[in-house]
Amino acid sequence: MSGIYIHIPFCERKCNYCDFYSIENKSLIPQFVDKLCREIELRSKNEAPNSSIQSIFFGGGTPSILETYHLERILNSLYRTYPIQNNTEITVECNPGTLSKKDMKAYQSMGINRLSLGIQSFNDAELKFLQRIHSSVEAVDSYLMARDCGFDNINIDLMFSLPIQDLKSWEFTLTKALELKPDHISAYSLIYEPDTPLYRALKDGKIVPHSVDSDSEFFLYTMNYLEDNHYIQYEVSNYSCHGKKCIHNLNYWYGGEYIGFGPSAHSYIGNKRSWNVRNIRNYIDLLTKKSLATEGSEELSFKDKLYESVSLQLRAEGILREEFCRRFGFDPVLEDLFFDNLKENNLIGVSSNKLFLTKKGYLICDEITVKLLELYEIQIDCRK
Numbered sequence: 001m002s003g004i005y006i007h008i009p010f011c012e013r014k015c016n017y018c019d020f021y022s023i024e025n026k027s028l029i030p031q032f033v034d035k036l037c038r039e040i041e042l043r044s045k046n047e048a049p050n051s052s053i054q055s056i057f058f059g060g061g062t063p064s065i066l067e068t069y070h071l072e073r074i075l076n077s078l079y080r081t082y083p084i085q086n087n088t089e090i091t092v093e094c095n096p097g098t099l100s101k102k103d104m105k106a107y108q109s110m111g112i113n114r115l116s117l118g119i120q121s122f123n124d125a126e127l128k129f130l131q132r133i134h135s136s137v138e139a140v141d142s143y144l145m146a147r148d149c150g151f152d153n154i155n156i157d158l159m160f161s162l163p164i165q166d167l168k169s170w171e172f173t174l175t176k177a178l179e180l181k182p183d184h185i186s187a188y189s190l191i192y193e194p195d196t197p198l199y200r201a202l203k204d205g206k207i208v209p210h211s212v213d214s215d216s217e218f219f220l221y222t223m224n225y226l227e228d229n230h231y232i233q234y235e236v237s238n239y240s241c242h243g244k245k246c247i248h249n250l251n252y253w254y255g256g257e258y259i260g261f262g263p264s265a266h267s268y269i270g271n272k273r274s275w276n277v278r279n280i281r282n283y284i285d286l287l288t289k290k291s292l293a294t295e296g297s298e299e300l301s302f303k304d305k306l307y308e309s310v311s312l313q314l315r316a317e318g319i320l321r322e323e324f325c326r327r328f329g330f331d332p333v334l335e336d337l338f339f340d341n342l343k344e345n346n347l348i349g350v351s352s353n354k355l356f357l358t359k360k361g362y363l364i365c366d367e368i369t370v371k372l373l374e375l376y377e378i379q380i381d382c383r384k
C-alpha cells in the first residue's frame with residue numbers, strides 16, 4: 001500500500017513547543033495552493049509509487065486554515081494524477097475553533113473521511129501554557145460539531161508531561177477525552193525541541209521539566225487508563241478503537257511507500273528517500289520556474305533499511321519475523337542473553353510471527369532499540 005502526505009505550512013499562531021515548518025503569513029496561501037497543485041502535476045509524470053494510494057494525509061501546520069475550495073482543488077489534482085483507491089482514508093489535521101459546520105459538510109462532500117483534532121488538553125491553563133489558540137470549550141464544540149456532521153473517524157491529539165501539569169490534571173484531560181468517545185487518541189509526551197521558545201525557556205531556567213521517572217509515570221498511567229477503557233495501543237503514542245487504526249501511520253511504520261508534497265515534505269519510493277526545501281518562498285520560487293522543489297535525496301543502504309524497520313516497527317505493534325527474515329536474512333529473535341533478560345523482565349514478548357514490546361518495554365523503547373540494533377549489526381557483520 002502507499003500513502004500521500006500534503007504539508008500545509010500555515011498556522012494562525014506558532015505554539016511555543018512546535019518545530020514543524022509553518023508560518024503565520026496567510027497572504028501566501030493562494031500562491032502556495034497554486035504551486036502545490038503544480039508540484040503534484042510535475043511529480044506525477046516521473047514519480048509514482050508501485051501500488052495504488054490508500055491514504056491521503058493533510059498535515060502541517062494547520063490544514064484547516066485553508067478554504068475548503070483550496071482543499072478540493074488539491075484533492076482534484078491528486079485524483080487526476082495518481083491511482084487513488086475508492087475507500088482511501090483521507091485525513092485532515094484541524095485546530096479547534098478553525099472550522100465551521102459549513103466547512104465540515106464541505107469536507108464530507110469531497111470525500112474527507114477522517115479528522116485529527118489538535119486538542120492537546122482540556123485544561124485552559126495548560127492550553128495557555130502551550131500558547132494554543134483554542135479553549136477547552138472550543139475543543140469540545142469542534143469535536144461535537146464534527147460528529148454532528150457525520151464524521152465517524154476522529155482522532156484527538158493530547159499532550160502529557162507539561163511542566164505545569166500533574167497526574168490529577170492529566171487524568172482530568174483523559175476523562176474528558178473519553179467522555180467524547182473519540183475513535184483514536186494520539187497521546188504524546190511534551191518534547192523540548194531545540195530552537196523553540198519553550199526550549200529557550202527551559203535553558204533559561206524559567207521552567208522545570210518533569211524528571212524521567214515522572215514522565216514514565218504519566219506514560220504508564222496513560223497506557224493503563226486507555227487500555228482499561230478498551231483502546232488498543234498500536235504504537236508508543238497511538239491508541240485506537242477496534243477497526244480505527246490510522247492506515248496512513250501503519251503505512252509509514254511498516255515500510256510502505258509514500259509521496260510528500262509541500263515545503264519540507266519527505267517521500268519514500270523504491271529505495272530512495274527524498275525531501276523538499278523547507279522555506280515556503282524557495283518552494284514557491286522553484287515551482288514558479290517549473291522545477292521541482294526537491295532539496296535532497298538518498299538511496300537507503302541495507303543497514304539504513306534495517307535500522308528504519310527495527311526502530312519503527314518496535315515502536316508500533318512489533319517486528320514481523322517472517323518479513324524481517326525475508327528482507328534481512330535472519331530471525332530478529334536471537335539466542336542471546338540480552339533477549340533472555342528482556343523476556344524475564346517482561347520487557348518484550350515473542351510470538352510465532354512477532355517480536356514486540358510490552359507496556360513496560362514501551363517505557364524504555366529507545367534503549368531497547370539501540371541495543372537490538374547493535375546485536376543485529378553483529379549478525380550482519382558475521383554473515384559477510
Ligand code: SF4
Nearest residue numbers: 011014015018060061
Ligand atoms: S498549530 Fe500545530 S503545527 Fe501549528 S504551531 Fe501549533 S503545534 Fe505547530
